[in-house]
Amino acid sequence: MEEISILTAGDSAVTVEFDRKISPEVNQKVTAFAKALAEKKGKGVLELIPTFRSVTVFYDPFRISYGKLCELLQGIIENLEVTGEQKKRIFYIPVCYEESYAPDMHTVMEHTGLSRQSIIELHSGRDYLIYMLGFLPGFPYLGGMDERLATPRLSTPRTRIEAGSVGIGGSQTGIYPLDSPGGWQLIGKTPVRLYDQRREDPILYRAGDYIRFVPVKEKEYQEIDMHCRAGNYHCQIAES
Amino acid sequence: MGGIKIRNGGALTTIQDQGRYGAQEAGFGPSGVMDRRAFRIANALLGNKETEAMLEATLLGPEIEFTETDCFVLTGADMGATLDGVPVAGYRVFTAQKGSILKLGFAKEGVRGYIAFAGGLKVPEIMGSKSTSLKVKLGGMEGRKLEAGDEIPFLNPVAKLRHLERRSISHSAESRKEWKIRVVLGLQKDYFTDEGIEAFFSTPYTILPESDRMGYRLEGIPVTCKETVDIISDATVPGAIQIPASGKPIILMADRQTTGGYAKLGAVITADLSVLAQAAPGNKLLFEQVSVEEAQKVLKTERDELKKLERRMNRWL
Incomplete structure (x- = not known):
């Protein structure tokens, strides 16, 4: 097993870091670790945030000391058993990549040296695993983007990005489920409401599901948008 | 049952409690009060349970009418409050009669003022909290x-609290x-140069106007990184100090996002987040750099003082 580190995250949390790369194998360890630790909740462990390749553990320092917590985590790390694969559920998300929905397309074109059409084909031509939800309710962190599309984040984040915007941040891609500040390069937009309080399950998908982007023209975008507004659009889902 | 009626909302007044926990893994940030200490003191003075929701005012306070008699207390920033035209001090419990008007003005000292009511506010709990998340438009008064x-x-209004004086x-x-x-210090501290870390702990940083409940943006000597500040997004904690490529730190506050992709130098200690909440x-x-153990000692001292105050007040209930 490679080096797993326990990083200090202020006075009431630590981050167990399994690796500094994105891979399904690393993420499986994260899931297994979070599951094992969740069973020990109540002994001063309050809440977990599992991510691509780490688990941040919030604890109550009055109930478990920093030293004791690290011992507990070390023990779980040493006895970690990685479980098998999950079944695949794919959400088809329509995205309009046209000019008015893609303010940073030119930056990505310049940085990658790719044409607009190549960027669209590379971005929409595959299934992305949802490694984690975070940053905002329902914000899906997707793994598996074609490396040729990698573009650094904005050096100063925007103060407002509209819900539905699809972006690239470093070697990752994702969608903003709500209006929010953010630093990703925006290359398209979906009319689908990823987070909707009106739905029984306000978040459309879960970590472990897959997303596939489907390019649509502006006209189709607007039609879908109208249905979403009325609350009668149903995302196409495939299971395998 | 009566309560309060807002006559003027002020600059940014929201309903907040200790925050919404348990769904951070789905991306729901906790929100909650910025000045946790002022919040706890307010509830202690009123004999409320320590998690009771109250109003958090920002820079310019609200004007409210009591439609029912209740005891209240003001903590946090001094917003020059008056009750029916008569000045009311902070950190002291008063009774407001039905029909009374409580008026807060501009913050003279501090940024965030708290208005708490004996017996608390009747606001629906969403995922275990009454806190307003402005970003998600959730909780409090319609988010x-x-x-x-x-x-x-x-x-449960209390017209007369025992030992009010x-x-x-x-x-x-x-x-x-x-x-x-x-x-x-911690998290991705190894992403930054020694000079960058040295600058951070030895020179002042100014809070920029575009700071809010989500984060404080700072101006000062850039905290330089070795190669990049882009990390594979991981979880954030309250007070986390993110450094974007500009080298200008952003401190994550109560409305923080649960994960982020900028490298983090460390985190402000929990006790000092309440101090930061009042910095303009x-x-x-x-x-100043401290160890985890020192930070927890400060937190324990604060907790012991709050517990002592709660016990003293509860004796009189």
């Missing part, structure tokens, strides 16, 4: 700031332009 005409009923603590609001903030744009911050 938004309070506006003229809003009415919030009381939960003794329900106060001495509190002198600090008139500061410079604040010492303690930080535990234009103020300067001086950072």
Whole structure:
């Protein structure tokens, strides 16, 4: 097993870091670790945030000391058993990549040296695993983007990005489920409401599901948008 | 049942409690009060349970009418409050009669003022909390700031609290332009140069106007990184100090996002987040490095003092 580190995250949390790369194998360890630790909740462990390749553990320092917590985590790390694969559920998300929905397309074109059409084909031509939800309710962190599309984040984040915007941040891609500040390069937009309080399950998908982007023209975008507004659009889902 | 009626919402007044926990893994940030200490003191003085929701006012306070008699207390920033035209001090419990008007003005010292009511506010709990998340438009008053005409009923109003005259603590609001903030180094600290870290702990940083409940943006000597500040997004914690490529730190506050992709130098200690909550744009911050153990000791001292105050007040209930 490679080096797993326990990083200090202020006075009431630590981050167990399994690796500094994105891979399904690393993420499986994260899931297994979070599951094992969740069973020990109540002994001063309050809440977990599992991510691509780490688990941040919030604890109550009055109930478990920093030293004791690290011992507990070390023990779980040493006895970690990685479980098998999950079944695949794919959400088809329509995205309009046209000019008015893609303010940073030119930056990505310049940085990658790719044409607009190549960027669209590379971005929409595959299934992305949802490694984690975070940053905002329902914000899906997707793994598996074609490396040729990698573009650094904005050096100063925007103060407002509209819900539905699809972006690239470093070697990752994702969608903003709500209006929010953010630093990703925006290359398209979906009319689908990823987070909707009106739905029984306000978040459309879960970590472990897959997303596939489907390019649509502006006209189709607007039609879908109208249905979403009325609350009668149903995302196409495939299971395998 | 009556309660309060907002006549003027002020700049940004929201309903907040300790925050919404348990769904951070789905991306729901906790929100909650910015100045946790002022929040706890307010509830202690009123004999409320320590998690009871209250109003958090920002820079310019609200004007409210009591539609039912209840005891209340003001903590946090001094907003020059008056009750029916008569000045009311902070950190001291008063009774407001039905029909009374409580008016808060501009913050003279500090940024965030708390208005708490004996017996609490009747606001639906969403995922275990009454806190307003402005970003998600969730909780509190329809997920938004309070506006003229809003009415919030009381939960269990108390017209007469026992030993009312003794329900106060001495509190002198600090008139500061410079604040010492303690930080535990950690997380991605190895992403930054020694010079960058040195600058962070030895030179002042100014709070920029575009700071809010989500994060404080700072101006100062850039905290330089070795190669990149882009990380594979991981979880954030309250007070986390993110450094984007510009090298200008952003401190994550109550409305923080749960994960982020900028490298983090460390985190402000929990006790000093309450201090930071009262620091205004234009103020300067001086950072001091402490260990986890020291940070927890400070937190314990604060907790012991709060517990002592709670016990003293509860004796009189």
